[in-house]
Amino acid sequence: MVHGLSKSKLMSFRQCPRKLWLEKHRPDLAAEIPGQQAVFALGHEVGDIARRLYDTGGGVLIDYDDGLKVAMQRTREVLAERSSAPVFEATFERNGLLVRTDVLERGGPAARLVEVKASTSVKPEHVVDCAIQSWVLDGSSVRPRSVALAHVDNRFIYAGAGDYSGLLTEQDLSAEIAPIKEKVPAWVGSARGVLAGGEPAAAIGTRCWTPYECPFQDHCWKPVDHSIADLPGIGGRLDQLLAEGHFELGALPEDLLNTADQRRVWRAVRRGTPELSLAARREFSGLGYPRCYLDFETINFAVPRWAGTRPYQQLPFQWSLHVEGAHGELEHAEFLDLSGELPLRAAAQSLLAAARGKGPVFMYTAFERTCLKTLAEFCPDLREQLETLSARLVDLLPIAKRHYYHPDMHGSWSIKKLLPTIAPELDYSRLGGIQEGGAAQQAFLEAIAPGTSATRRNEIRRELLAYCGQDTLAMVTVARYLEGRS
Numbered sequence: 314m315v316h317g318l319s320k321s322k323l324m325s326f327r328q329c330p331r332k333l334w335l336e337k338h339r340p341d342l343a344a345e346i347p348g349q350q351a352v353f354a355l356g357h358e359v360g361d362i363a364r365r366l367y368d369t370g371g372g373v374l375i376d377y378d379d380g381l382k383v384a385m386q387r388t389r390e391v392l393a394e395r396s397s398a399p400v401f402e403a404t405f406e407r408n409g410l411l412v413r414t415d416v417l418e419r420g421g422p423a424a425r426l427v428e429v430k431a432s433t434s435v436k437p438e439h440v441v442d443c444a445i446q447s448w449v450l451d452g453s454s455v456r457p458r459s460v461a462l463a464h465v466d467n468r469f470i471y472a473g474a475g476d477y478s479g480l481l482t483e484q485d486l487s488a489e490i491a492p493i494k495e496k497v498p499a500w501v502g503s504a505r506g507v508l509a510g511g512e513p514a515a516a517i518g519t520r521c522w523t524p525y526e527c528p529f530q531d532h533c534w535k536p537v538d539h540s541i542a543d544l545p546g547i548g549g550r551l552d553q554l555l556a557e558g559h560f561e562l563g564a565l566p567e568d569l570l571n572t573a574d575q576r577r578v579w580r581a582v583r584r585g586t587p588e589l590s591l592a593a594r595r596e597f598s599g600l601g602y603p604r605c606y607l608d609f610e611t612i613n614f615a616v617p618r619w620a621g622t623r624p625y626q627q628l629p630f631q632w633s634l635h636v637e638g639a640h641g642e643l644e645h646a647e648f649l650d651l652s653g654e655l656p657l658r659a660a661a662q663s664l665l666a667a668a669r670g671k672g673p674v675f676m677y678t679a680f681e682r683t684c685l686k687t688l689a690e691f692c693p694d695l696r697e698q699l700e701t702l703s704a705r706l707v708d709l710l711p712i713a714k715r716h717y718y719h720p721d722m723h724g725s726w727s728i729k730k731l732l733p734t735i736a737p738e739l740d741y742s743r744l745g746g747i748q749e750g751g752a753a754q755q756a757f758l759e760a761i762a763p764g765t766s767a768t769r770r771n772e773i774r775r776e777l778l779a780y781c782g783q784d785t786l787a788m789v790t791v792a793r794y795l796e797g798r799s
Contacts, residue, residue, distance in 0.1 A: 314335075314766075315786075317409045317410075317411065318409060318410045318411065318467070318501060318504055318505070319411045319412075319612070319649050320410070320411065320412045320442065320445050320446065320449075322336065322337070322414075322504070323410065323427075323439065323445060323497075323500060323501065323504055324441065324442065324445075326503070326504040326507065326609060327441065327500065327522070327567075328512050328520060328523075328524065328525065329515050329520050330503075330504075330507045330514075330515055330526070331512065331513050331514070331515035331529070332527050333504060333507055333508065334507050334508060334510075334512055334513055334527060335512070335532065336506075336531045337508055338512070339512075339532075340729055342529055342531075343528035343529055343533045344528045344530070344531055345528070346528055346631065347751060348751045351751060351754070351755055352409065353566070354429050355615050355734050356430075356431050357618060358431075358615060358616050359429060359430075359431040359465060359481075359615055360415065360429055361576050362477050362480060362573075363416065363427075363429040363481060363483075364401050364416075364615050364715050365728060366478065366480070366481060366689055367399050367401075367416045367418070368398075368401075369397075369398070369399065369420070370398060371398035371401050372398050372399045372400070373391050373395065373399075373401065374400075374401045374403060375387050375388055375391070375400065375401065375402045375403055375404055375413075375599055376403065377404070380554060380580055380742030381404065381411065383480055384402075384404040384413075384758050385404045385405070385406060387761035388400070388403045388405065389488075389749060390405045392419075392454060392455060392548070396419065396785075397419050397420040398418040399416055399417060399418050399419065400414075400416075400418065400419065401416060402414070402415070403414065403417045403455075405449050405450055405455075406449070406450035407448070407449040407450075407451075407453065408452070408498070408501060408763060409501070409505075410445070410448075410497075410501055411447065411449075412449045412450075412459065413710075414428070414446060414450070414660055414711065415428050415429040415463075416427055416428075416429065416463075417425060417455065417457075418551075419475075421458070422458065422661075422724045423456065423458035424450075424456070424457045424458065425457055425458060425459050425460075425461070425462050426443075426446060426450060426457040426459070427449060427460075427462070427463050427483070428442060428443050428446065428459070428460070428461070428462050428463070429462075429463045429464075429481070429492060430462060430464045430465075430565045431465060431615050432465065433464060433465050433466070433467040433625065435462050435463060435464060435484050435780065437524070438524040438525075438695065439462050439464075440486055440489055441493060441494065441708055443460050443462055443490050443717055444490035444494045444497065445459070445497055445639070445794060447460050447494055448494040448497040448498075451494070459485055460485070460487050460490055460584030461483045461484060461486060461488045461681065462480065462483065462486055463481040464478060464481065464482065464485045464759075465480060465482075465615060465624045465625070466479065466481065466482040466624070467476050467580055467623055467624045467625055467626075468623065469617075469619055469623060469624055470619060470622070471617035471618075471619070471621070471622055471623070473621075475614065478616065478670075480616065480624065480754070482612075487675040487765060496704060496771060497703060500702050501552065505557070505620050515533070515554070516552070517533050517534055517535075517555060518551055518552035518555050519549065519551055519552055520552075521533070521534075530793065532642045535560045537560050537561045538561070538563075539561065539562040539582045539724075540560065540561070541554055541555070541559050541560060541561070541562050541565055541777070542564060542724065543562055543578060543582075543618050543723045543724030544562065544565075544570075544575050544578060544579070544724060545572070545574045545575060545578060545714075546571070546575065547575075550612065554569070556797075562578070562579065562582050562757060563579075563583050564584045565579065567579065567719065574714065577718050578718050581718045581719065581720050582720050585720060586720075587717070587718065587719035587720070587734060587753060588718050589716060589717045589718065589794075590715070590716040590717070590750060591713070591797075592715075592716060593607065593712060593716035593717065593795040593797075594639075594795070594797050596636050596715075596716070596795070596796075597711045597792070597795070597796045598720070600636065600672065600673045601671070601672045601673070602638055602639040602668045602672050602709065603636050603637060603639070603669070603672050604636070604671075604672050604673050604675065604792075605634055605635070605637075605640050605668050605672065605673070605675065605788075606632050606634065606635040606636075606668070606675045606676075606677065606788040606792070607632065607633075607664075607668070607674050607676055607681050607703075607706075607782035607785065607787050608632065608633050608639070608676070608677070608685040608739075608781055608784040608785045608788070609628040609629045609631065609632050609680065609681055609753075609766065610627055610628055610629070610630060610631040610632070610750070610753050610754075610757070610777065610780075610781050611628055611629050611630065611684060612627075612740050612754055612758070613625045613626060613627050613754075614626075614628075615735055615753045618761065619654075619655040620655075621655075621691070622655075625663075626687065627686065627687060627696070628655075628656075628657065628687065629660050629684045630649070630650050630656045631644070631648060631649040631650070631660075631705070631753075631777060631778075631781050632647065632648050632649045632660060632663075632664055632759055632781070632784060633645075633778075633781040633782045633784060633785040634646045634647070634667050635670075635785040635786060635788070635789050636667075636670075637789060641798075642649060643789065645782065645785075646663075646665045646667035648660055648664065648782065649762060649774060649777055649778060649781075650772060651757070651760045651770060651773070652761070653761035654692075655663070657687070657688055657691040658691065658692050661688040661689075661691075661692045661693075661699060662695070664688075665695065665699070665702065666696050668702055668705075669690075671705070672688075672705070673705055673706075673707040674702060674705040674706050674707065675706075675708075675709050675788050675792060676706050676707070676788075676793075677708070677709050677728050677784075677787075677788055678708065678710050679708055681706060682703055682706055684706070685699050685700075685702060685703045685706075686703070689703075692747045694782065695698060709788055709791055709792060710726060710728075711796060712795060713726050713731060713791060714726045716795060717731070717738075717795060719731070719734035721733070721734050721737075722734060728784070728787050728791065729741050729748075729749065730788045730789070731791060732741075732790065732791065735790065735791070735794045736787075736790045736794075739783070739786065739787060739790060741783065743777075744776075744779055744780060744783060745777075745778070746772075747776045747777060747779070747780040748780065748781070753777060753780055753781070755775045756776060757773075760773040760774070760777075788797065
């Protein structure tokens with residue numbers, strides 16, 4: 314049996330032959346990858362803009378809804394026409410390998426192939442992607458004179474009124490893909506061999522999430538209570554340790570540990586108990602009251618929607634602030650804008666009014682510092698006050714990482730992993746709706762969409778306020794625990 318291949322399937326083979334085999338023969342074993350649908354939607358949005366930017370007039374989009382044969386026939390018909398108009402999603406096949414091209418420009422003596430990506434740079438996998446497409450087109454009536462990759466330019470500033478000229482920037486890859494194209498026929502043959510046989514063996518390791526997260530990790534990884542992948546800073550050593558037969562973290566010889574963080578994790582796992590250093594308390598000495606705990610939620614459009622903003626710029630639309638008094642009393646303030654208008658000035662003004670005093674403002678990671686910098690950029694008249702607030706920031710994450718670990722954190726000091734180990738009643742899974750940042754962003758997009766009902770928008774408002782409020786309450790709880798005030 315001759316197996317047909319798509320470009321994406323061949324890319325899967327390049328990452329891991331077993332991944333390709335499972336995609337074809339056991340797709341039921343694939344786990345859902347969080348945020349994957351949002352990634353697809355982002356790619357479609359950038360692709361739509363690309364078609365607008367590259368359509369010099371009369372551009373043709375090849376519809377795929379009626380299947381592969383119809384798309385290929387339609388492509389042949391369009392290319393047979395005497396026209397210089399670009400073709401989008403043109404469909405080609407060579408030796409059973411199928412590709413769809415984002416942009417095929419036909420002006421000039423020969424065609425030009427442009428692949429569009431929503432990333433802000435050219436990545437190694439993008440070069441391979443372009444090489445595969447170019448090889449297929451070389452076997453057709455269309456032999457592109459050049460191949461380029463267009464990606465988002467994160468320096469682009471949207472002027473408004475739907476003008477996205479300059480959103481994409483190109484890099485010519487013609488010379489870079491030339492030696493890679495020669496390898497494609499061998500890849501195709503090897504991939505077909507994998508598909509025709511039984512499930513292949515394949516080494517696990519960093520390839521399981523590089524360049525793309527594999528949905529079959531639960532199937533391939535040896536089930537252990539605590540994997541050596543939980544070791545912080547393991548990096549490229551993971552592949553070597555796995556190849557040497559090390560899987561269970563607790564069984565790893567101590568002399569293979571390189572850092573204090575790794576030894577702390579290893580000890581906690583071996584003992585089966587959390588480890589908290591009393592030295593954590595010293596981190597809080599001299600920090601006065603009232604103490605603030607700040608968290609932002611942001612949206613980062615690949616295709617900017619508000620004038621003056623850049624692609625992927627983190628734009629705060631919500632914040633939560635818990636204020637703790639000297640005797641442990643708590644007050645809570647919050648802000649959320651679901652109007653669909655640029656929310657930065659209102660967010661900045663309300664936050665400055667709420668974050669009173671001169672005491673520390675706790676954050677978890679340095680993300681809040683970035684958000685305050687963005688607010689200052691858009692509100693220059695408030696810059697001095699926002700910079701004063703930023704100077705009060707204290708990051709809880711490195712404090713936690715230096716002094717605390719629980720085996721149930723599985724190598725992560727994210728607040729969502731840490732919190733249930735000290736306050737199970739505050740586990741994020743107990744929230745009825747939004748439980749993580751990606752879901753918060755998707756909920757915001759739904760809330761500001763014109764077709765969203767008032768009832769649904771109010772439901773989203775309640776869920777967003779609960780989620781962001783949980784983040785700052787979690788910081789209060791973590792800080793008290795580390796300081797010995799639980």
